[in-house]
Amino acid sequence: MPDDTIDARTRTRAAAVPAAAGCAVLAACAALAGGSLTSTADARPSGGLSVPGKPAVSAAICAAQRSWTCARGQVLTLRGENLQAVRAVVFLGAAGRRDDVRLRIGARASSAGELLAIVPKRARSGRLRLVSSIGTAANSAKPLRVVNDIPGIDEAGGTGRIFAGGRLQATFAYRAAALGGEDAAVEAVRVSDGEVVRRWPLAPGPDGRGEVLWDGFAGDAPVRTGTYLLRLSEAAATIAATEPGQRAEVEIIEGFYPIRGTHRAPSTATQRFGGARGHQGSDHFARCGTPLAAHTKGVVHKVAFQSAAGNYVVVNTPDGGSYAYMHLRDRPLVREGQSVFTGQRLGYVGETGRAWGCHLHIELWSAPGWYQGGRPADSEPLMLRLDRWS
Ligand SMILES: [Zn+2]
Numbered sequence: 001m002p003d004d005t006i007d008a009r010t011r012t013r014a015a016a017v018p019a020a021a022g023c024a025v026l027a028a029c030a031a032l033a034g035g036s037l038t039s040t041a042d043a044r045p046s047g048g049l050s051v052p053g054k055p056a057v058s059a060a061i062c063a064a065q066r067s068w069t070c071a072r073g074q075v076l077t078l079r080g081e082n083l084q085a086v087r088a089v090v091f092l093g094a095a096g097r098r099d100d101v102r103l104r105i106g107a108r109a110s111s112a113g114e115l116l117a118i119v120p121k122r123a124r125s126g127r128l129r130l131v132s133s134i135g136t137a138a139n140s141a142k143p144l145r146v147v148n149d150i151p152g153i154d155e156a157g158g159t160g161r162i163f164a165g166g167r168l169q170a171t172f173a174y175r176a177a178a179l180g181g182e183d184a185a186v187e188a189v190r191v192s193d194g195e196v197v198r199r200w201p202l203a204p205g206p207d208g209r210g211e212v213l214w215d216g217f218a219g220d221a222p223v224r225t226g227t228y229l230l231r232l233s234e235a236a237a238t239i240a241a242t243e244p245g246q247r248a249e250v251e252i253i254e255g256f257y258p259i260r261g262t263h264r265a266p267s268t269a270t271q272r273f274g275g276a277r278g279h280q281g282s283d284h285f286a287r288c289g290t291p292l293a294a295h296t297k298g299v300v301h302k303v304a305f306q307s308a309a310g311n312y313v314v315v316n317t318p319d320g321g322s323y324a325y326m327h328l329r330d331r332p333l334v335r336e337g338q339s340v341f342t343g344q345r346l347g348y349v350g351e352t353g354r355a356w357g358c359h360l361h362i363e364l365w366s367a368p369g370w371y372q373g374g375r376p377a378d379s380e381p382l383m384l385r386l387d388r389w390s
Contacts, residue, residue: 053081054136055083055132055137057130058081060077060128061078062077062119063248068142068143068145069147070145072123073118074118075248076119077114081112082112082132083111083112085136086130087104087105087107087132088105089102089128091123092126092128093123106192111194116189116191116194117191125145126143127143161389162251162252164217164252164255165217166297166342166343170228170250170252172230173209173210174212174240174243175208176208176239179202180201183233183235184201184238185235186212186233191228214250222254222255224254225253225254225389227252228249229249254385255296256293257383257387259284259290265387273377273378281364282383283360283361288350292360293342294341294343294344295342296323297339297340298316298318298322300315300337300340301316301370303335305331308353309327309353310326311326311329311353312326312327313332313346314370321364321374322364322369323365323370324363326353326361326363327352328348328350329352329358330348334346362379363379364382
């Protein structure tokens with residue numbers, strides 16, 4: 001994929017903002033968006049060794065859908081009781097077992113009152129069977145309607161992945177009837193384990209509308225690659241509603257693979273980190289002239305030429321560390337002090353300096369950065385991870 005596609009996505013998305021259909025009854029809109037139903041499970045006494053009772057589901061919610069309706073691939077929020085021990089959800093489909101689809105639920109993806117799951121691609125409409133770790137199972141009282149389409153979704157740009165620190169950001173719009181306390185917030189939840197990774201207190205304008213933009217960072221680091229759900233917290237859902245027709249779940253990729261063309265990972269000890277010659281980076285081979293993109297956001301610390309490194313660029317990252325790209329064909333395309341976004345073109349693969357064969361030598365340094373007091377770390381594992389996603 002050429003690195004220009006990020007720009008293309010940004011443009012497409014901007015051109016196709018979904019129309020806000022208006023929300024006559026705030027509470028109804030919140031229910032559609034998954035915000036307003038509160039769990040009753042927490043009211044139950046719970047002893048340390050007590051065995052949870054049978055799981056029971058009282059609500060099935062997917063963003064911008066009617067209750068008990070969800071699209072394949074969409075994040076499904078189940079609310080009810082005794083959900084903490086559920087380890088599998090079986091989408092039963094029609095009668096008989098032939099179309100059953102079993103979805104494993106991670107140990108931390110459920111709490112007593114809530115469980116998050118992604119509706120499998122092969123799931124069919126039907127009841128849900130909740131299976132707990134101790135073998136108890138119960139079927140939902142209602143069937144889940146499984147559909148193909150998410151209504152009001154910006155298909156062109158809105159289904160694209162978001163690279164943490166990139167120009168394309170996730171958006172979440174809401175309308176609030178009042179200002180809330182500290183607990184009234186928009187939150188980003190990791191679907192795989194239910195962890196809230198970021199919160200934004202409600203901050204509506206004079207017209208009651210508010211919007212959160214998220215670039216996939218939590219604090220000074222990108223979140224782990226995965227699916228995240230943007231939603232109103234329970235406290236926020238009592239005074240605010242999600243604007244309809246927007247995408248509430250988003251796939252975030254932790255960074256962007258820097259070589260934007262055919263490439264070969266390190267294969268010998270000398271190309272890897274460490275080794276006999278104290279190699280401080282890892283070497284990734286590609287034809288000279290292949291575009292190089294910033295694998296994460298930061299501020300350019302140094303652009304220079306050196307006899308061993310050749311043309312090189314050092315970028316300081318938000319966590320205080322840095323990364324360096326070396327042996328670039330030409331002087332890098334950015335200047336010192338400039339902010340760069342994930343995916344931004346920094347230059348081209350070359351073999352300037354002490355290099356045999358065209359390649360990117362990449363170094364990752366811990367805080368406080370490259371020759372600023374930090375230490376080099378092996379860049380290969382991150383590069384291999386990013387190569388799988390971009
Ligand atoms: Zn090297």
